[in-house]
Amino acid sequence: MPTARQQEFESLIAPHLSSLYSTALRMTHNQNDAEDLVQDTLYKAFRAFDQYQKNTNFRAWAFRILVNTYITAYRKAIRQPQKVSYDDLEEFYLYKKLDESISLQETAKEDFLENFFEDDVKDALENLPYQFRLVVLLCDVEGFSYNEIANIINTPLGTVMSRLYRGRKLLQRYLWSYAKKRGYVLNEKN
């Protein structure tokens, strides 16, 4: 018979298995590693469960353990971000590119987004430097607030915002290049 504490942990964590796995998969790029990462996270979370304060944000707490576990396991593999200047990345990049290349109707611009393959979106995300990828996933896919993300990745709010904004701008560039490769946009003017 499981104890009450075991049952409590299981009922708290079970609803988040798929989002933990989803994030792990985007971070590790493959299913086996993602499964290992989530498994380690579950193990650590259960061992640390005494430190979890009742009625606080359990989901953010679990993600914080996932992120720490990821960083510990991949410390060596995670390189410093490339010395690329991100300052010239402009806002509304994809929209502007679409506007420049073909005179699409507004509805067609939204169709353009709908038409991306899931794999293109996943690839674009997985190509982001990991710090950017992590905040974009936590915000856009998992729906965490800026403050929750700051807490999960243990980083000041301003850093969260700058990584998120740069990450998204970079993501738009990748999506644009996929769109061209796939032939979604045929006649780009120069």
Add this chain to the structure above:
Amino acid sequence: MKKTNQKKYDCAEIEKRVQAYLDNHLSDEEILMIEDHLSYCLPCDKKVEFEQKLKEIIKLKAAEKEYPKALEDELKKIIRNR
């Protein structure tokens, strides 16, 4: 000319705040200022709408809907063996 104290956002200020706006990280006052601008500036309104749509598409297409069932077994093992 009548002078009003109410400053209005220009397009550059919308561009600067669009992401925080879509992430619901602005004050009520800032939200009103943005929505005021969007109510008469069609180009910004279109762009903001497009960004909103992109955010939705990312969530829709990048979230895994399934996870390995083995994880559930692992979870049971972890909580029972310790």
